[in-house]
Amino acid sequence: MASVVPLKFTAKLICIQTLLDLSGDGDKEAAQRMLRQLQTGCFTAVSCGLLRRLVERYPGKVTNNVLSALASTHLRELKLKKCKSVSFAGLKNVLENCPLVxxxxxxxxxxxxxxxxxxxxxxxxxxxxxxxxxxxxxxxxxxxxxxxxxxxxxxxxxxxxxxxxxxxxxxxxxxxxxxxxxxxxxxxxxxxxxxxxxxxxxxxxxxxxxxxxxxxxxxxxxxxxxxxxxxxxxxxxxxxxxxxxxxxxxxxxxxxxxxxxxxxxxxxxxxxxxxxxxxxxxxxxxxxxxxxxxQKVKISWKDNLKSSMLEELAPLWPNVNYISLIDCESLTSQSLVTLATKCKQIQTLTLQGVTFIQDFAMIPFINNGCLESLNLAECRITDHTLTRMSKHKMEKMRELDLSWCDDTSSVGLDRLFGKTSDTLRKLSIRQLAANDKTLSLIASNFHLLTSLNMSSVDGITDDAVVNLVESIRTLEHVDFSWNLGVSNRSISALLKNCQRLQRADLAGLKTITSEPFLPLISNLRQWRRCQALLRLKLHERSVAAASADAGTSSDEEYTDIYMPHRSTVYGTDLTYLNLEFCDQVNDNHLAEICIVCRRESLTIFNYYGELVKPELFIGQGRQWYSNYIPAHDD
The missing domain is CATH 3.80.10 (Leucine-rich repeat, LRR (right-handed beta-alpha superhelix))
Structure with a gap:
């Protein structure tokens, strides 16, 4: 059962939608009234959160007046990314009134x-x-x-x-x-x-x-x-x-x-x-x-960075704690051993695309015990490295990427994920030999994951995915793409249980339909009844116009008129949804979801990788969308 969204969260959404009406088609009087209340400075405890959400999702709607009302005197970080409607006068006003920025x-x-x-x-x-x-x-x-x-x-x-x-x-x-x-x-x-x-x-x-x-x-x-x-x-x-x-x-x-x-x-x-x-x-x-x-070194030169140069530079970096060597294919295992020996404080290590390194190159990095982020994507490590990692506690590890490590097996993965970790936040097992047991271990031992990439993992089933998302409700970013065993049941469980979910990449899921996404529209059954009534009214008008007979109106019978809005308990924070190559998802349903979610708060890509445009009516005669009604109330 999905948890109930806090009242504060719902109130924040209502405030945001009201402020957006300042430049939209809504109740401008109510929006101006709220703006005047915020300008009194009595709501500084929540105004910073409102400003942050506005800038993140609707930067074009942030004006000088909105900025002045929401920027409290406690503000320490002022983010105005893409806020092109804010002038220097607005910025000057905030800098004058917010001494802690x-x-x-x-x-x-x-x-x-x-x-x-x-x-x-x-x-x-x-x-x-x-x-x-x-x-x-x-x-x-x-x-x-x-x-x-x-x-x-x-x-x-x-x-x-x-x-x-x-x-x-x-x-x-x-x-x-x-x-x-x-x-x-x-x-x-x-x-x-x-x-x-x-x-x-x-x-x-x-x-x-x-x-x-x-x-x-x-x-x-x-x-x-x-x-x-x-x-x-x-x-x-x-x-x-x-x-x-x-x-x-x-x-x-x-x-x-x-x-x-x-x-x-x-x-x-x-x-x-x-x-x-x-x-x-x-x-x-x-x-x-x-x-x-x-402290931080990032290099991405396929041919220019030689092992001899890395060995020469490593002694000059005694305090470096961040090393990124993406696609430096010329490096040897021995040069990495030298790096680990000279730079013993490395916390973040990215070796993506350093294809030919062997297991012994990782031993000193693991033994140093400082690693917090490790990216070994496309490296030819084996279960030996995973086993050694499992023997060292993963108390500090926050990010781990093992994507495309083809020489590993489910045995090594199960050993690695058999250890409990309260610090791991991001995990990528893209195209690995994982199975349902692997997902079960992840669900049992990594309860605080926020990002999970398990694209193209053969052999997983709905049961394992449902158990995973019911156990890890902190997920914010997921990539379940190209897993043929994932169906509507898994996606429904994901959107129902993971209330913090912001990005979902579901490309290539051939069995999913529109069904798990339609509950993003609150009270879908009532909305479908309203659509049926509106279709009937349009038909009455066309018949009356054709017969030149005013007749009797049925307006008084319409008690079910309903304005749809986005659900406050199902996929509430979802902002990005990729459905490329999902054959059975109805584009009309996606367009309907986009318009109900309002003001570009949800970006959806359809089968062709095209951005779905929000529309409420389509076709000649302004026909309503599909009559799909869920089998039960959500």
Whole structure:
């Protein structure tokens, strides 16, 4: 039996829908009345939650007035992602009235992409430590440099997807930064910025920008995301504390060093430049002491990252706790053993696509006892690794991905999942040799899972899936796609028991129909009766118009008129539903569900992978949808 949704949750939904009527077709008077009540400041205990939900699901509906009413004085993190209707005046008002704000998310808000905005913001709220401008297409060097100059307390900066940035974006003082790079590291107090983490992924920046960033921030820098950029392997050396002279001393002076051609050309060009400038060379020993605060390393180069380079860099990363080496196929098991030996504090390890590693490469990582997140997708590990993991308590493990580990068997999986864990939150067993017993062990031992990927797992049945979702009610994201043994019964149990469920990927389930999704419409039987009455009324009108006889009206007999709404006890938080290649699901039912759920709060993809458009009537003569009525009241 599904649990009853708390009254507070239902009240929050009603408040959200009422506020949305400010720009919709609903009761604008009631919406204005609620807005005035929220502006009194007497409802700050709930207004932050309302603002967060509005921004997450309806960012286009957030205006200056709504923001002013919901932003309480206790607000610490202001998220305005995609809120294009908020102007600088609205942002300025919040910064003035919310003294505790330290984190600011302006992702995809191009209206704030002027240097003056952040100059003024730094005076209004001088304690901002985190700023996100992700996917702001008009952010350029001048905007970022204004941020770096005036926001002195900034520690976390997200510039992912800002396509107008160039390599000079972090070059604030060319002479000073060149001096630091050439003659050694100055004291930490002399650096211009105290940035701890910077994300410049999905931009056109190269290793030159990384070099400028390293000389700008110095030893405070711990996390850098340079995925999907123009940076090459030189960036790793810069982040490890090597300046250009030290890189030349390390590589070109060593006759045994094997370099890929682009890297060798880059280094020779640097050597010529430095010879002309007659700059001194940093000593290798000094470089090894640089940037020991580095904590996060992400590398995804299929061919460029060699085992020898990883073994050379590993001693420079004693405090690194996050390593991602996705698709670094050239790495050997021995290089990973070296990494684990030198970096003993690794908590997050991603080796997805490092195909040819063997079981012994994982032994030191497991023995270190620090792992909290482990991704071994597509690796050729065997049951030996799973057995060793099972012998070590999984008390710290929060995320585990074993997808496509084809050399494992159900025996190893059963040993691994036979241990109880209250910390594991995300688990992926995609395309593994799991069975009903495996799912039973997961259901018994991992009661607090929030994300489960069990796509393409052959041999599982409805009984196992139903037992799973009835035991783990904390699930928020699931992927049950391409499991031929999963039917309507499993999906109904999922939506009924997992009230926190937000995303469901059910692609390729050939036996499911519309039946488990229609209860998303509250009181479906009453809604179908109302549809029948409305069809009758439309027929009466057409007959009367054809005979030119007004006749008698049956309006007084319509006592069952009912306005459908989304269920408050069934799939209440579901926002994403993928039904690609689900042959028997009726698209008309999906369109009806979308319109009842209102205002794009539920995104559904149909058989062809197309976004389902919300519609209430279809076809000529405005015919209503199917007369499907469930066999029992939900």
């Amino acid at each position: 330290t984190k600011l998310d302006l992702s995809e808000c191009d209206q704030f992409s002027q240097p003056e905005v952040f100059h003024i913001a730094s005076f209004l709220r001088p304690g901002i430590t985190a700023l996100s401008l992700e996917n702001c297409l008009t952010v350029d060097n001048s905007v970022v440099q204004s941020i770096l100059l005036y926001m002195k307390t900034l520690q976390h900066l997200n510039l992912s997807g800002c396509s107008k940035l160039t390599d000079n974006v972090f070059l604030l003082n060319e002479n000073l930064q060149l001096q630091r790079e050439t003659f050694g590291q100055m004291t930490q107090e002399c650096y211009d910025c105290a940035l701890i983490s910077v994300d410049v992924s999905c931009t056109t920046l190269t290793s030159t920008a990384v070099r400028h960033l390293a000389t700008l921030t110095g030893p405070t820098l711990k996390h850098v995301n340079i995925s999907w950029t123009g940076a090459d392997t030189l960036a790793l050396l810069y982040l490890s504390g090597y300046g250009r002279p030290a890189i030349l001393d390390l590589t070109l002076s060593d006759p045994d060093t094997v370099l890929d051609f682009p890297l060798e050309l880059s280094l020779l060009e640097l050597k010529n430049t430095l010879n002309k400038l007659k700059l001194g060379m940093l000593r290798k020993e000094r470089a090894k002491n640089e940037n020991k605060n580095l």
